[in-house]
Amino acid sequence: MHRLMIPALVAAATLAAATVILVGAPHGVTATGTGPTLAVGTPSLVAGKLQVPIVAQGTAVDPYNGYNLHLRWDPTLFTFSNASATGTVLGQTAFCLPPQHDRDGAGVTLACTSVGGSTANSGLLATIVLTPVSPGCSILHLFTFG
Secondary structure, three states: OEEEEEOOEEEEEOOOOOOOOOOOOOOOOOOOOOOOEEEEOOOEEEOOEEEEEEEEEOOOOOOEOEEEEEEEOOOOOEEEEEEEOOOOOOOOOEEEOOOEEOOOOOEEEEEEEEOOOOEOOOEEEEEEEEEEOOOOOOOOEEEEOO
């Protein structure tokens, strides 16, 4: 668990991964291989906002060229500010869709792909920036597909 002291706020970040299983008719897209593990990195406070790095971890992974993630938090403690793929291991050719905000204000979905080829590197994928709105402690839940 990562603990970060923020003026008038204590934030605790804990990774909670989930797997989505699709039930029903077969879908037209399949994937094989072993990709990296996505995880919440060490959060930091910059200019009063919580920077939450999302990282790829693992060794001997098959090359990959994108990701789709969903991060959730307590909406009474944080609001979404922005997301950035600056510095991503996907390289300078990373293309990201605009972040999709959860209607309840408690999360965001982010998807990026590299149009310049695949990578097998570990490291930063994206940084999600949250704005503290009240004192308290929030668990961060990271969900990935696959």
